[in-house]
Amino acid sequence: MERAERQRVVVVGGGTSGWMTAAALAKLLPRRCTVDLVESEAIGIIGVGEATLPHIRAFNERLGIAEAEFMAATRATFKLGIEFRDWARIGDSYIHPFGTFGRGTGEVQFHHYYMRLLHAGVALPPIEAFSMACSLARANRFGAPAADPRQIASTFGYAYQFDAVAFAPYLRRLAEGLGARRTEGRIVDVARDPLSGDVTAVVLEDGRRVAGDLFVDCSGFVALLIGKAMGEPFDDWSRWLPADRAVAMPCRTATAVTPYTSAIAMPSGWRWRIPLQHRTGNGYVFASDFLDEGAAADALVAAVEGTPLAEPRVLRFKAGRRARSWVNNVVAIGLASGFLEPLESTSLYLVQQAITALVELFPERRIAAADRNEFNRLVAMEYDRVRDFLILHYHATQRDDSPFWEYVRTMEIPASLAEKMALFRRRGRVVKYRQGAFLDASWVSVYLGQRVLPDGHDPRADGPTIDSLAAGMERLRGEIEAAIGGMADHRDFLAGYCPMPVAA
């Protein structure tokens, strides 16, 4: 196919989502489209140290990205889950694992047996002791998951913690190698067809125009196309997710390079800790109704470990999503499409899901409504499911030590979430979905980790005797311990597998 017959895709914005989009389109649809990406070096990117979900591995694989090389280039570390500290009560800590509790294979979910023993008065450690992923994370070790499903070491997955500032250039090299073209410049105007309302070109400060057939808005919070040009409304979720600011500050990695991200509850929000090979990303996500920016920065500086590498930087946002992410010939991906705080590391997951949907629903020049509608349905569903999961973290608390926690503990929550929580409280039932970022084990970990305890359990868990169940749990512990014993310290593993360039 001649280049002229291909659709001209213009990606607006060159942050992580912009370059992920450009690389994916250039790699997967080379004959269908040309890719132009417009970015301005004068505009910074949000990238503050990125924690991801295991899905990112499939994305990288599809793009032909070699893991060790990618990890070295982005100073990445492995991630087995997220530690939540002080959420239900000050002093609490649990890990949301990328993996199962127990083996994850039986007809009855593990937590029902666990609850049965607790209800029978058997003393047990926290449920994370029966998760390979959690136990491995707590041991500060790492090893590749086993392929044999009979081994306990097959019951976990992993993601990465990496430097977003290094990831965008990495993807840029890849995308440009695949034929994507980059245009430097600040966009000052958007030209639209007066009849259809489609965007025809973006106009740069120096008068140049970048014309296209399909425009992907990766411009971040400013939402240059989907918001400013198209005026697509934004559904505001801040009544449930009141955090609207973050103050970020990296530090030299002084303490352990943990194979997990930490989310530590704070008086007016929470603080992230993302350990990379060369530094640790820190930030305080807070609600400006409850705390001003200066006080938040002070609180962050007081809390972080290690020598600060930069001044605290403030980011402003609002939780919610566009009613539709694809309007006319404008597809919004990333922050232009919606924002959910990085509490469960979903930012890049949502970007990736949108890119996958765009690739699978890539339109013809005359865009079919069926494509657009399906894309919007998929993207909205992903956001909505993550939303409920995030609200759960705030609402399932016993904290009353600050006005912020008073608010989230007592606020009205969406009916969809209220029903999920009530079902779990009764008999430990997790509402079943096959699609969406977070499946059963994720919900169980947060419920139990935040003291939402079921009154009952699945009656089928009453089958085995108490003694045989307790013995089974003991054996499982042994298997997990043995598997962990064979794995390396996380930092040693990184040093052998993907050391960052010495000069970095």
Place this chain on the structure above:
Amino acid sequence: MLDAPIRSVAVVGGGIVGWSAAVALRRRVPRLEVTILASPPAPDALADRMPQTLPSTIGFHDDLGLREEDAVVRAGGAWRLGTLFEGWVEGLPPYVHAYGSYGRPFGTASFHQHWVRAAHVGAAAPFDSHAPAAALARAGRLGTGATDPLLGDVQPGLVLDVERYRAMLAAFARHLGVGVREGTVAAVQLRGDDGFVERLVLDDGTTLKADLYVDASGPAAMVRGAIDQEREDWSAWLRCDRLVIGEGAPEPLSPLDRVTATDGGWRWRSAAPGRTLHGHCYAVAALSDAAVRDALAVAGATTVAAPVSFRQGTRPAPWARNCVAVGDAATVIEPLDFTNLHLAQSAIDRIVAMLPGRACHPLELADYNRQASAEVTRVRDFVLCHYATARRPGPFWQPPTHLPESLDRTLRLFAERGRLPFFEEETFARDDWLALLLGQGVVPRRVDPLIDVTAAADSDRAMAAYRVAIAQAVARCPTADEYLATARKRLAR
């Protein structure tokens, strides 16, 4: 304070649905007292009468610890791999919907997109010639991954000898300690305060009382119907309302059933051990009982049962208070694609997995009903899709003007670009939908752009090579008669 656990269940209905429910609840929920009221199954309870099942029935047996020897071979059953649909679209050859994969993935796009691209230039071999299960079925053979790894995902369903199968389940139920009562329901007494079922009064004046009632009594829904009669009617979409079942002389066994579109309905024919099964499903407004009787005789049926009437539809809330409907008491659907027993067994699995407490809390029931409805809706869509995409003359065959939203969206997206939207609780996998849609000539307008990176000639070579590999694997497999004979010999040893 959490409500107390359910300790006793009464299953109403002595067909294979009722016995399946009794066995599953007794076997899979510890310390549950199960009583069955084994009333003879109603003639219009299709899930109790249809012999053909989907592959999920074997999984249902596995969960009960029922071995193939007992559930299939000793009970007079055999295996089926799919259905040949003929005459559904004028001008197109018959196609096979078989249980297993269609094509194997290569390149970056899904297999069917390679096929669609070839179809656009008129160069595609039949889509079902890329399905190992379909090729086996057409050849009248049976095989597994043990014969050839290429057959590894072939999933057989069953043809039951319904009467012997029922007897097998009944014997198993008694062995497990299920209490058996004979008789029929004369009255349902509801509690005054909350309208829960208090007790059943039987025709002999005795009573039956339990914490939970599972209504497997057929379309009459003897127990569930006493609570309410809410029903979603499908007859504007699914117009068949009559069924005749017959039998004829045995023929060589075949794992391939034949489903032939006729004026006013469709007819089936399945080879079973010792006999051939016949049936005709139709709209009585479009086809007379006498014409059906004649057509079945011509097809080879020597005995024909009396016609039964039905009206297709479902209960949006199969579970209300302390009563849950399964089988035809929950959903009446024509046996096209033989989903009747599958829906019943799936409901039974769901009851086992979601058993609430004695209070049957509305939230727990709502979650059950949500899943059950989602499943039933998509099975309806799949069955309806045969009609929505059929092309035959006559008013009966004119597609309905307004399809359900979920099917409409499926068809639009598929016709546009060969994509199938995802639904929760979907029974039929992507390849089942592809077999149906591509078999009935719904070829997507566009080819998936992801396929560009593979040259068309490479796709064609890969597809041809796969067809050759399938043919070689099929040739190594025994005929269905040999396969059954071997299984019987294993029993004898």
